[in-house]
Amino acid sequence: MAIASAVQKGNFVYDERGRQLTTIAAGGGSHDGLQGYTATTVSVRKGSFIYIYDERGHQKSVIPAR
Helix, strand or coil: CCCCCCCECEEEEECCCCCCCCCCCCCCCCCHHHHHHHEEEEEEEEEEEEEEEEEEEEEEEEEEEC
């Protein structure tokens, strides 16, 4: 399943039709939340790190945020 679009509502990430892609907490800090997406991944900032997840919500990698 490809990710067509991703938007953040509250602390979770949903697709453009309002269906929850998966349960990915988006963080609660002022800079935290959805950073972007591709057809196969969602990037979420939590604190000083960016977490990369696949469309099923499995963490693929983590990188330091700038």
